[in-house]
Amino acid sequence: MEKGYFITGTDTNVGKTWATIALMRYFKSQGKSVVGMKPVAAGCLMLDGRLQNEDALLIQENASLQIDYDLINPYAYELPVSPHIAGVKDPVRLDHLAVKFELLKALADIVVVEGAGGWYTPLNEREAISDLAKVLALPVIMVVAIKLGCINHARLTHQAIKQSGVNCAGWIAVCTDPELLNGDENILTIKVGVDAPLLGVLPYRESADFNFFAEQVQI
Ligand SMILES: Nc1ncnc2c1ncn2[C@@H]1O[C@H](COP(=O)(O)OP(=O)(O)OP(=O)(O)O)[C@@H](O)[C@H]1O
Ligand SMILES: C[C@H](N)[C@H](N)CCCCCC(=O)O
Ligand SMILES: [Mg+2]
Numbered sequence: 001m002e003k004g005y006f007i008t009g010t011d012t013n014v015g016k017t018w019a020t021i022a023l024m025r026y027f028k029s030q031g032k033s034v035v036g037m038k039p040v041a042a043g044c045l046m047l048d049g050r051l052q053n054e055d056a057l058l059i060q061e062n063a064s065l066q067i068d069y070d071l072i073n074p075y076a077y078e079l080p081v082s083p084h085i086a087g088v089k090d091p092v093r094l095d096h097l098a099v100k101f102e103l104l105k106a107l108a109d110i111v112v113v114e115g116a117g118g119w120y121t122p123l124n125e126r127e128a129i130s131d132l133a134k135v136l137a138l139p140v141i142m143v144v145a146i147k148l149g150c151i152n153h154a155r156l157t158h159q160a161i162k163q164s165g166v167n168c169a170g171w172i173a174v175c176t177d178p179e180l181l182n183g184d185e186n187i188l189t190i191k192v193g194v195d196a197p198l199l200g201v202l203p204y205r206e207s208a209d210f211n212f213f214a215e216q217v218q219i
Helices: 016-029 054-061 094-105 129-136 150-163 183-193 210-214
Strands: 004-009 034-037 040-042 045-047 050-052 075-077 110-114 140-145 168-174 198-202
Touching: 004 016, 004 129, 004 150, 016 034, 016 054, 016 110, 016 140, 016 168, 016 198, 016 210, 034 054, 034 094, 050 054, 050 075, 054 110, 094 110, 094 129, 140 150, 150 168, 150 183, 168 183, 183 198
Parallel strands: 004 110, 004 140, 034 110, 040 075, 140 168, 168 198
Antiparallel strands: 045 050
16 A cells, blocks of 8 residues: 555645545544645634644544644645745745655655645746655545536646656545536546546535545545
8 A cells, every 4th residue: 555645636626625534534444544734725824823724624633643733734824825826925845845744654654645726736936736746756646526627627637647757546526516417427427538546436415524435435
């Protein structure tokens, strides 16, 4: 089994966090110790005297052991905008994130790392999420929100992941739209067009049922 996975998506707001928590709980159910990381978070609130992000807090809560917030989320930016804009005064440094990642890696069997935005979302003036995934040398899992337009987004993102030279371990379909027609056919079309395994389908749920979601994934 791999030491960890890097979770990217076809866009922001596609279900990366829900899929990340589902995977963390899945690995726990397999008897593994798990920690998670949200290396860069844009959109934070001041809590206990420091900026904190809800994805990172959820990841912290779901770890097998207690981990300091700073290790889970080294870059916590206040504004919910692209990280290269939110972080203009304190830009992301990939070498800094690599050090934090190594520390986390030593603590558990598996580290699940949630990206920010999509594959080419900029982290600073020069580098994007794709560069971070390469530096961490993790296989990538692509999260696809099953909604109108997702077939094109899934094909584009998968092609870009392959072009970056990293291994795509698979993809997860997240049904975020209760009104969508022909959801199953959308999933089937992506499955046929993308040469990476479908690791699970998270059905639409009014509220996050992470134990149920964990039962829907397999890797
Ligand atoms: N299985 C599901 N059923 C219903 N709604 C869902 C499901 N998964 C995700 N959602 C909805 O989609 C929203 C975005 O999901 P999530 O926060 O996981 O996205 P994200 O890709 O992590 O976003 P960001 O780029 O901000 O990190 C959730 O707040 C929820 O409203
Ligand atoms: C604020 C949001 N929820 C994410 N944290 C950041 C998404 C940045 C997307 C930038 C882009 O690719 O255009
Ligand atoms: Mg998220």
